[in-house]
Amino acid sequence: MTAPQIRLGVAGLGLAGRMVAGSLDLDNRVAIVAAADPQQNARREFAAGRGVVMYPDVDGLCRDPMVDAVWVASPTRFHRRHVELAAEGGKDIIVEKPMAPSVADCDAMIAAAAKAGVLLLAAGVRSLDPTFDAMREVVESGALGRLRHLSASAYTGWLRRDRSEADMDESLGGGVVFNQAPHQVDVLRCLAGGRAVRSVRARAAAWSDRTPATGYFRAELELEDDVDAVLAYDGHGYLRSAELVASGGSASLVLADAGLVVASGSRGAVRPAGDHLDLVSDDGHSRIPIRPGDATTEAVSQLMAARTVGGAAPRHSGDWGRGTLEVVAAIVESARAGLRVPLRT
Numbered sequence: 001m002t003a004p005q006i007r008l009g010v011a012g013l014g015l016a017g018r019m020v021a022g023s024l025d026l027d028n029r030v031a032i033v034a035a036a037d038p039q040q041n042a043r044r045e046f047a048a049g050r051g052v053v054m055y056p057d058v059d060g061l062c063r064d065p066m067v068d069a070v071w072v073a074s075p076t077r078f079h080r081r082h083v084e085l086a087a088e089g090g091k092d093i094i095v096e097k098p099m100a101p102s103v104a105d106c107d108a109m110i111a112a113a114a115k116a117g118v119l120l121l122a123a124g125v126r127s128l129d130p131t132f133d134a135m136r137e138v139v140e141s142g143a144l145g146r147l148r149h150l151s152a153s154a155y156t157g158w159l160r161r162d163r164s165e166a167d168m169d170e171s172l173g174g175g176v177v178f179n180q181a182p183h184q185v186d187v188l189r190c191l192a193g194g195r196a197v198r199s200v201r202a203r204a205a206a207w208s209d210r211t212p213a214t215g216y217f218r219a220e221l222e223l224e225d226d227v228d229a230v231l232a233y234d235g236h237g238y239l240r241s242a243e244l245v246a247s248g249g250s251a252s253l254v255l256a257d258a259g260l261v262v263a264s265g266s267r268g269a270v271r272p273a274g275d276h277l278d279l280v281s282d283d284g285h286s287r288i289p290i291r292p293g294d295a296t297t298e299a300v301s302q303l304m305a306a307r308t309v310g311g312a313a314p315r316h317s318g319d320w321g322r323g324t325l326e327v328v329a330a331i332v333e334s335a336r337a338g339l340r341v342p343l344r345t
């Protein structure tokens with residue numbers, strides 16, 4: 001067996017930290033050597049069956065010389081502090097979505113990583129899944145002609161999970177828009193080849209008799225080159241996006257959070273269909289296979305490529321994550337004010 005190339009520490013052992021570890025336990029490029037969580041139960045469960053050093057706080061984890069990189073999967077309100085600690089400790093960093101509760105926090109995180117000379121990746125987003133990379137390649141190949149429109153419609157049970165008050169507080173990066181819009185915004189920005197988003201017009205609503213919390217949002221994004229994008233999200237749990245298109249494995253998770261995603265151009269349209277893409281164009285109908293993998297292993301691949309001497313900067317860099325957060329923050333602002341919000345992202 002070859003030695004792992006990255007010794008990873010996981011900060012925060014809730015749903016996200018456990019999902020990341022579940023994927024990386026099968027990835028022999030990576031060894032999870034340490035983890036941190038203030039809850040003893042979470043530490044005990046995570047340590048079972050793993051030879052991992054456990055810390056009650058992220059500070060200790062970030063000072064551990066055995067750790068090369070830290071995956072920040074703590075609650076969003078702590079992302080900035082934990083990225084700063086990891087940078088001070090000289091660790092490369094992968095941070096979950098949403099990158100932070102505010103663009104100012106993203107700026108501070110990017111500055112901390114730059115000052116320490118470490119890598120910062122903004123991950124945890126569905127756009128890292130091979131499904132959307134395959135779609136991006138189709139768009140970039142020109143098979144759709146000129147890209148005109150992108151859409152993402154998601155149906156999930158996000159509101160049905162028990163969440164703390166802090167996890168629902170938008171000022172702390174909580175609530176359905178901050179948590180779930182990053183998936184759709186990031187996918188749409190990737191498919192649009194990083195074209196700048198010029199403006200955002202959004203709506204968000206709390207309409208359920210079961211809870212006063214916001215469970216729905218929609219947004220129109222105006223992008224460069226006359227491309228427009230629409231995203232809609234219903235987190236009430238009556239329908240699941242994954243059931244709308246045949247899929248399995250990680251594909252169902254991808255489809256649940258990003259929703260049904262379609263890219264339309266002047267000569268055709270493409271969408272995911274389980275283990276392949278359906279491309280229909282003036283040249284006919286084709287099934288395009290999607291390579292195996294998931295968003296977690298793809299983030300590791302980007303990190304490894306960037307760690308090699310002369311390696312390419314990661315596509316999902318801190319700057320990229322900041323751009324997505326800027327659009328998400330504009331969705332929140334537009335929904336509150338009922339106005340179109342101009343952007344320079």
Ligand SMILES: NC(=O)c1ccc[n+]([C@@H]2O[C@H](COP(=O)([O-])OP(=O)(O)OC[C@H]3O[C@@H](n4cnc5c(N)ncnc54)[C@H](O)[C@@H]3O)[C@@H](O)[C@H]2O)c1
Pocket residue numbers: 011012013014015016017036037038039042057058073074075076078096097098123124125179
């Ligand atoms: N990529 C994805 O698909 C995905 C899925 C879920 C959550 N997330 C993101 O991951 C982050 C965590 O969400 P979650 O659903 O796992 O939350 P969670 O509530 O399930 O777990 C959070 C964990 O962090 C721990 N924690 C709290 N304070 C901490 C601190 N100061 N230091 C270290 N750990 C601390 C808690 O004890 C808990 O174990 C959020 O930013 C969320 O948006 C991403």
